[in-house]
Amino acid sequence: MTQIDLESFGQFIQKLVREELEKFSNTQNHGNEKEFYTREETAKLLDVSLTTLFHWNNDGTLKNTKIGKRVYYSKNEVLARLNP
Structure with a gap:
């Protein structure tokens, strides 16, 4: 079992959340474009x-x-x- 310190874990979670928010933002912007x-x-x-x-x-x-x-x-x- 691998152990990581609390600060590294927090940074990892922040990175994941940031990436997901960017993906969501990009899909929302494309969805708002009218045809x-x-x-x-x-x-x-x-x-x-x-x-x-x-x-x-x-x-x-x-x-x-x-x-x-x-x-x-x-x-x-x-x-x-x-x-x-």
Whole structure:
């Protein structure tokens, strides 16, 4: 049986907890990233009106995706529009 002093044991536990918190933090940050934006969020990000988004969808400038009765815009397409 191996014995360790109390201080070494405390440091070991702190290291394990720190590593687990970092893993948890990284998974939480990735989980918060959206794949789609609502019409309102998209209009705000692009600084345009909802009417402009409607016209852009009709002319193919920025296509939307409907899920049920709700309209969403792909994160990738919105970012591409932000950085032409």
